Amino acid sequence: MGSDADQRLFEAVYRDDESAAERALADGADPDAAHERLRVSVLALAARRGCEGIVERLLRAGAGVDPVGLRGVTPLRCAVVGGYADMARSLLTHGALAVEPTTNGSVLTVAVSFLSHRSRPANLTVLRLLLEAGAAPAPGEEAPLITAVMLPHAPPAAVRLLLAHGADPDQRRSDGAPAIVLAARRGDHALVDVLLAAGAEVDAQDRHGRTALMHAAERNERRVLGTLLLAGAAVDTVGADGMTAPHLTRGWLEHHHGLESGEERAARGEVPVVRSTVRLAPAGLRLAADERLLRLLADVVDTAVAGLGDDEWERRACKNAGLARSFAVRLRDGSAPSADGAWQQLDITVDELAVVRLALDTLVHGRSTVPNRLELADLLDELQRQHHR
Incomplete structure (x- = not known):
């Protein structure tokens, strides 16, 4: 903050006072001013605080969208985390995606990951804008669909959005686990249904030869079992460890009664089961x-x-x-x-x-x-x- 006008510009950001920011710029404030202590540009600070009007004024004044500071804080990432759709649109229009660093992961993965905490329509709009702008995961990151499926509270709308923009419903995690297996393990019948509707292979196997049905049977995820069986999942697939879905179901019945998975109710007696949970x-x-x-x-x-x-x-x-x-x-x-x-x-x-x-x-x-x-x-x-x- 080199000048009095720069100081007033930062103060305007802290108050979210658009008129004061306009006056400071008119008095010669640098739209690329950086805060010495916070090590952040005035544009990134305005984006972080959700000052959409001030961000627009700074962009019109020629502010650069490059990261400023040791942490590589970018205005676009601030807009993505905050779910500020209009701000993200303006930043993308000014080329923010092209200068977005990937040292701390891609902004696309950040957008998908934050949907676990904030699944408001604005956050989905931000994700759509990034996809339309060609955002991609950084080298070494999982595919966005896998990131979405693994979220603690994965919103089906986000998965549908990714599928609509070309995500493969049979996408596999880096260890070979298909998305439908990951959704089944988590007991997320809604995501299983979304993936099946998009054409996912119902009997896709992970690297251990286990299908989504087998994982759902082992965990007694009844709604997932019903969804998979209605989609025609095979009950006789044999995994690399010799397990089948009915075998895993019988193992569950040794402790918990009442689940059926394409076979008659299992008789009592010890059932040796190779478990993955x-x-x-x-x-x-x-x-x-x-x-x-x-x-x-x-x-x-x-x-x-x-x-x-x-x-x-x-x-x-x-x-x-x-x-x-x-x-x-x-x-x-x-x-x-x-x-x-x-x-x-x-x-x-x-x-x-x-x-x-x-x-x-x-x-x-x-x-x-x-x-x-x-x-x-x-x-x-x-x-x-x-x-x-």
Whole structure:
């Protein structure tokens, strides 16, 4: 902020006073003025604060749409996050997309991701404007459809919009999981229906040979099962681990009665099932899973604690690192078969649940390379959804 006029221009932005901003520009304020302390341009600050009228005036005065500041804050990204459709349209018209950096991810992925928190019509309009302008994911990012399907609260309207702009309904995640499998795992029958209506292959298999029907059967997602069966999903597909949807359903029935999946009700008796999910029991905190998954969670806890170090782990968890290591030992050695042998189960405390969630979050969202990051992301997602039910 070099001049008095520049100072008045920033003050006008803080008050969202369009007339004052116009006067400051008329008095010689620099439309590209940068805030020395915040390290942000006046245009980006106006965009962040939702001052759409001031943004329009700055653009008419010749403000550049390039990022200013160490964090690469851009006016377009501010408009996208805020869901300011008219502002985004003006910025795109002035070439903002062409100078948008991708070091912190693409603005398209930001637009899709924020629909989980803000699914207002304006946010969908912003996404449409970006798609029409040719926005694309950055190298290494998942396809926008996959990002949308994996959102905690994926709005079907966003998926329809992506499909209308050329997204492949059979799009696969980088680990080979089809979008319809990801939607089925999450129990999102609305997204499964949207994908099927767009032509998604109902029997598409993930890298383990499992279909959406098999994942829905394992998780007792009844509405998803109904949607898939009505679409003609095959019940006899065999996964790489030898499982079929009816087999997984029978495994579920060993603990939970009443689900049918194309076969007669299963008889009682131990049913060996290869599982791809962990489960929190509704009564108390009981973790149930295959031995392999429990060992995987133990490795996750040990790796996260070792990677962060005791001091950083304790700062984040507000708990002694020894608790985490002891829990890892219990995950490996402390489980016991359930009464019918369908699960390995382990009674855990609230603190131990927090340990495994923090460890998963650390590896999934951390900077270090993790070979099975997507599998860990799926496990974290399932624990989060069950814990909040």
